[in-house]
Every structure is written in structure tokens, then in C-alpha cells.
Amino acid sequence: MTLLAIEGLHAGYGRIPILQGIDMAVARGSFTGVLGHNGMGKTTLMRTIMGQITPTAGRITLDGQDITRLSTHGRAAKGLAYVPQGREIFSNLTVEENLQMGLLGLPSRAEQKTEMARILEDLPRLKPILTRSGGVLSGGEQQILAIARSLCTNPTLLILDEPTEGIQPSIVEEIIDILHALRKSRDLTVLLVEQKLDFIEALADTTFVIQRGTITGTLSPKEMSDPDTVREFVGLS
Numbered sequence: 001m002t003l004l005a006i007e008g009l010h011a012g013y014g015r016i017p018i019l020q021g022i023d024m025a026v027a028r029g030s031f032t033g034v035l036g037h038n039g040m041g042k043t044t045l046m047r048t049i050m051g052q053i054t055p056t057a058g059r060i061t062l063d064g065q066d067i068t069r070l071s072t073h074g075r076a077a078k079g080l081a082y083v084p085q086g087r088e089i090f091s092n093l094t095v096e097e098n099l100q101m102g103l104l105g106l107p108s109r110a111e112q113k114t115e116m117a118r119i120l121e122d123l124p125r126l127k128p129i130l131t132r133s134g135g136v137l138s139g140g141e142q143q144i145l146a147i148a149r150s151l152c153t154n155p156t157l158l159i160l161d162e163p164t165e166g167i168q169p170s171i172v173e174e175i176i177d178i179l180h181a182l183r184k185s186r187d188l189t190v191l192l193v194e195q196k197l198d199f200i201e202a203l204a205d206t207t208f209v210i211q212r213g214t215i216t217g218t219l220s221p222k223e224m225s226d227p228d229t230v231r232e233f234v235g236l237s
């Protein structure tokens, strides 16, 4: 069943059109990839899905409900969460405080405590570094923290924008394991923008190819594992 549907979506910056009729459907419970060269509009698409950019045409529905005109806040309340490129954690707050900030939206202290425990159970990697300040974490640890913080609202759809950017290979493997584990422990759908083919191949059930602001095809995990096919579709290897 489709969780997120995007139909004929157009968006851009001022008068510069970037998305030029995006059509895609993200199945509930799936891990769906979006692959494309630099500047093809991947981040613009994610920000438009989150409501940070207003589309000039088209429709976005979540669980059958039209969210095209909803605020970012309204979309978060409906279950969307976004980990932007660059991650945006609070570098002068500790790991624990970063998570507490994310949990402030929950109505009671008791619920905040329960949710914190659940997040640390899902991401035990954070336990030993709870008192460390966000700014001194490695890129990989910051990414894990950003994912943890996005879970504070207990999202149904998690959007990750290039989570492996600038991260050392051993932690990339760890993030793959974390996302696989989250898939088992939570009822989570993930939309994943990436340039690293092996990362997307390890996680995505389907990958949409974006070129110059439109979706030009989809790749199965088997096709993703064949560099020639990917090169042909995307020009990436």
C-alpha cells in the first residue's frame, strides 16, 4: 500500500524551476531510494515533501490525505521526519540534551523518559557518549545522533538526505546496520537520498532515478548491484 504519493510535482527557487513534474509512490514499510547526480533536485524534492519549499503545481498525499498545503510542523505531526544533509544537530549541547530537545514535543515527562529509553534501546551506540557535546562527535556519530533525534517524534516516514556524506566507511556499515535494525523494531518507512551506490543497494527495495527534475526510472536491488545498468540509467558508478 502506498504511504507517500507524489503527483506532477513542480517546485523551484523564485522563478528557477527545479522539480518538473515528479511522480513517485513510496510503499508503506519500504525503504525507497532516490539516486541522481549533484544538482538534479534531490534535496529540493525532500524539502518540498517536508513543506520547506512550496510547490508551484502537483500534489503530495500521505496515507491518502492531501498534505500539499500543510506547514512543515503540520507534516511532522502527521508522521514525517527529516534528517537534512549536514545533519543540523546542536553542537554546543550534549548528546542527551540534543535528544531531550527532540522530545520536548511529548506531553509529559514520563512519556519523554519512555521514548528516550526506547531510542537508546534502538541506538545503543549513543549510550556511552550521552554526556559528550555534539560538536566533538565524529561525522558518523553526529549522523547517528541526527537519526536518533528524528525518531523523537515517532515518525512513520523518515527522510534521510545523504546520510553517509563525509563519513568514514566503517561507520557507513554501522549506519546500514542501524537502519536495518530500526526496520525490524519500528513500523518505519524510509526515503533515502544517496550518492553512494553500495549504501542504497544495501538498504533500498526500490530506487527512483532523478534527472533534471523528473523521475526517469526505477531500479531494483538487483539492477542497483550491476554498475553497468546504473551507469546507463544515471551516469553514476
Ligand SMILES: Nc1ncnc2c1ncn2[C@@H]1O[C@H](COP(=O)(O)OP(=O)(O)OP(=O)(O)O)[C@@H](O)[C@H]1O
Pocket: 013, 016, 018, 036, 037, 038, 039, 040, 041, 042, 043, 044, 045
Ligand atoms: N536556495 C536555492 N536557491 C537557488 N537555487 C538553488 C537553491 N538550492 C538549490 N538550488 C539549485 O537547485 C538545483 C537542485 O539542487 P538540489 O540541492 O536539489 O540538488 P541535489 O540533487 O540534492 O544535489 P546535491 O547532491 O548536490 O545536494 C541546483 O541547480 C542548485 O544549484
